Amino acid sequence: MIDFLKDIKSMTLEELIGDFASMGLKKYKAEQTFKWISKNVKSFDDMSDLSKDLRSILKQKYKIISAKILKRLESKDGTKKFIFELEDGAIIESVLMKYKFGYSVCASTQVGCKMRCKFCANSNLTFSRNLYASEILSQVQEISSNEGVTVSNITLMGVGEPFDNYENVIKFIKIATSQKGMSIGMRRISISTCGICDKIIRFADEKISATLSVSLHSVDDSIRSSIMPINKAFGVEELKKACRYYNKVSNKRISFEYIMLNGINDSKKDAKNLSLFLKDLISHVNLIPANNVKYNGLSATSTERIYVFANWLMSFGVNVTIRRTLGPDIDASCGQLRAKFLSGENYECSFKDR
Numbered sequence: 001m002i003d004f005l006k007d008i009k010s011m012t013l014e015e016l017i018g019d020f021a022s023m024g025l026k027k028y029k030a031e032q033t034f035k036w037i038s039k040n041v042k043s044f045d046d047m048s049d050l051s052k053d054l055r056s057i058l059k060q061k062y063k064i065i066s067a068k069i070l071k072r073l074e075s076k077d078g079t080k081k082f083i084f085e086l087e088d089g090a091i092i093e094s095v096l097m098k099y100k101f102g103y104s105v106c107a108s109t110q111v112g113c114k115m116r117c118k119f120c121a122n123s124n125l126t127f128s129r130n131l132y133a134s135e136i137l138s139q140v141q142e143i144s145s146n147e148g149v150t151v152s153n154i155t156l157m158g159v160g161e162p163f164d165n166y167e168n169v170i171k172f173i174k175i176a177t178s179q180k181g182m183s184i185g186m187r188r189i190s191i192s193t194c195g196i197c198d199k200i201i202r203f204a205d206e207k208i209s210a211t212l213s214v215s216l217h218s219v220d221d222s223i224r225s226s227i228m229p230i231n232k233a234f235g236v237e238e239l240k241k242a243c244r245y246y247n248k249v250s251n252k253r254i255s256f257e258y259i260m261l262n263g264i265n266d267s268k269k270d271a272k273n274l275s276l277f278l279k280d281l282i283s284h285v286n287l288i289p290a291n292n293v294k295y296n297g298l299s300a301t302s303t304e305r306i307y308v309f310a311n312w313l314m315s316f317g318v319n320v321t322i323r324r325t326l327g328p329d330i331d332a333s334c335g336q337l338r339a340k341f342l343s344g345e346n347y348e349c350s351f352k353d354r
């Protein structure tokens with residue numbers, strides 16, 4: 001059967017108002033419907049303040065996409081990880097973290113990833129498709145409903161490259177931040193890219209004040225290309241130009257992610273070169289303890305050495321923090337659980353399953 005129903009959760013309020021107007025329906029009805037969608041209703045019949053007639057019109061034209069939680073794992077530190085099944089059977093994952101400021105969801109933007117970063121557990125999993133805005137939203141909504149918490153922050157740092165799914169991701173940001181819907185603060189959304197430069201420029205021009213993170217990991221072209229194939233398409237110099245453009249147009253700083261890899265990017269010279277790269281950028285560096293990178297001949301820098309590296313950076317005038325690792329016992333970082341799930345590997349039984 002051909003599915004001709006429109007994915008209503010992937011529509012911005014403006015698009016919905018436009019659609020409603022073309023059916024002779026008033027703007028406030030579009031607003032009511034949009035509000036219901038933002039509350040994670042599963043069926044038009046649950047929209048109790050809409051007339052029966054309107055509900056039946058909506059059912060003929062739209063469908064409500066959702067995501068089903070297949071598995072929930074809880075870490076000792078309270079971080080929770082969710083495996084979702086989408087309507088076509090695709091498997092994705094997201095993480096819920098609790099911070100002092102509130103709850104944050106780390107959401108996926110693609111099923112798999114094309115970027116093949118050497119240190120990432122997803123690099124061996126094939127890319128199958130982009131997520132729709134509705135599927136990115138559903139991760140946040142389902143987690144929020146399932147856990148009974150209000151999510152205040154969203155990071156697009158799960159599986160996938162957000163700028164390789166640009167339109168859907170921008171749509172997601174517009175829908176999630178709508179005052180008439182979920183009303184997430186724009187500055188409370190972070191988007192992380194491996195460095196797709198034309199999209200960094202386009203993003204700057206969108207004038208969307210979400211926070212931008214760039215996964216840098218090295219400022220040496222040969223090292224960066226060896227761990228991040230995207231660097232062969234957009235080298236370090238081009239990346240710097242795009243970042244400078246972003247700083248200038250948005251007037252916002254960039255958070256540079258830097259995964260610490262033993263003997264690869266953690267020498268004093270690497271720290272010096274990083275500081276030179278950052279010289280005329282408005283930036284902040286987040287050092288990430290490498291997670292499970294034993295395959296591919298890589299190993300993690302020791303904690304002591306990460307502190308030494310951070311001190312070198314500080315002495316070179318760099319604004320730096322070290323990322324706290326949440327949920328390592330449930331592989332809550334970087335796609336590892338999904339990778340395990342798909343390979344059929346067993347979980348340890350101490351995890352709290354649903």
Ligand code: SAH
Nearest residue numbers: 120157160161192193194215257290291334
């Ligand atoms: N594609 C985007 C977002 C997904 S990865 C990006 O590249 O930014 C999210 C972050 O996790 C990135 O900074 C990525 O480099 C980092 N990461 C991936 N694998 C990791 C690992 N094994 N240990 C620590 N960080 C990792």
